[in-house]
Amino acid sequence: xxxxxxxxxxxxxxxxxxxxxxxxxxxxxxxxxxxxxxxxxxxxxxxxxxxxxxxxxxxxxxxxxxxxxxxxxxxxxxxxxxxxxxxxxxxxxxxxxxxxxxxxxxxxxxxxxx
Amino acid sequence: xxxxxxxxxxxxxxxxxxxxxxxxxxxxxxxxxxxxxxxxxxxxxxxxxxxxxxxxxxxxxxxxxxxxxxxxxxxxxxxxxxxxxxxxxxxxxxxxxxxxxxxxxxxxxxxxxxxx
Numbered sequence: 001x002x003x004x005x006x007x008x009x010x011x012x013x014x015x016x017x018x019x020x021x022x023x024x025x026x027x028x029x030x031x032x033x034x035x036x037x038x039x040x041x042x043x044x045x046x047x048x049x050x051x052x053x054x055x056x057x058x059x060x061x062x063x064x065x066x067x068x069x070x071x072x073x074x075x076x077x078x079x080x081x082x083x084x085x086x087x088x089x090x091x092x093x094x095x096x097x098x099x100x101x102x103x104x105x106x107x108x109x110x111x112x113x114x
Numbered sequence: 115x116x117x118x119x120x121x122x123x124x125x126x127x128x129x130x131x132x133x134x135x136x137x138x139x140x141x142x143x144x145x146x147x148x149x150x151x152x153x154x155x156x157x158x159x160x161x162x163x164x165x166x167x168x169x170x171x172x173x174x175x176x177x178x179x180x181x182x183x184x185x186x187x188x189x190x191x192x193x194x195x196x197x198x199x200x201x202x203x204x205x206x207x208x209x210x211x212x213x214x215x216x217x218x219x220x221x222x223x224x225x226x227x228x229x230x
Contacts, residue, residue: 044221
């Protein structure tokens with residue numbers, strides 16, 4: 001079945017540091033890939049997405065590229081801020097529709113200190 | 115973006131009682147809602163898929179008689195944990211997607227259930 005593996009946390013960085021959170025997946029066919037963010041006390045929010053190989057999703061300075069050859073979708077940000085502290089989830093959808101449930105990684109907690 | 119609410123945000127109940135959790139789409143019609151369960155430091159695990167007007171589809175290992183799901187309208191789905199036990203204590207999250215929606219699900223803020 002489909003699965004997502006992301007790096008274990010927690011990750012602690014100083015403000016303005018470079019962030020990488022690794023995510024690899026196993027899926028049949030051509031999944032859509034997502035990064036969700038969960039701020040303290042809030043629900044999951046879609047951060048970015050990519051629906052086909054070589055697509056790059058980007059939002060709020062974060063970006064991730066759909067790499068089919070390495071089955072990866074690593075999240076990066078060049079300069080993190082304290083406000084980026086949250087839990088980040090990599091996820092995939094096995095179909096081309098929002099009516100399909102998502103398969104999530106375990107989440108990576110990021111703490112950014114001033 | 116679209117908003118999904120959950121109520122209550124936290125609930126504590128005694129073992130053997132039942133608890134109902136509501137999931138509402140506030141500004142769109144949700145043809146499909148999903149219920150997930152999240153254990154501490156674990157991923158979200160899909161419990162069931164609920165389509166408006168039809169019976170929910172449960173994932174393997176999820177007891178449908180214990181976790182009753184109703185999706186009676188396009189804006190409301192409920193999850194009832196019947197005869198709750200301490201091992202049912204968890205964080206329950208719903209998500210919703212609208213008609214014709216591609217890719218994106220909108221998530222509620224979650225409900226923390228503690229069974230004593």
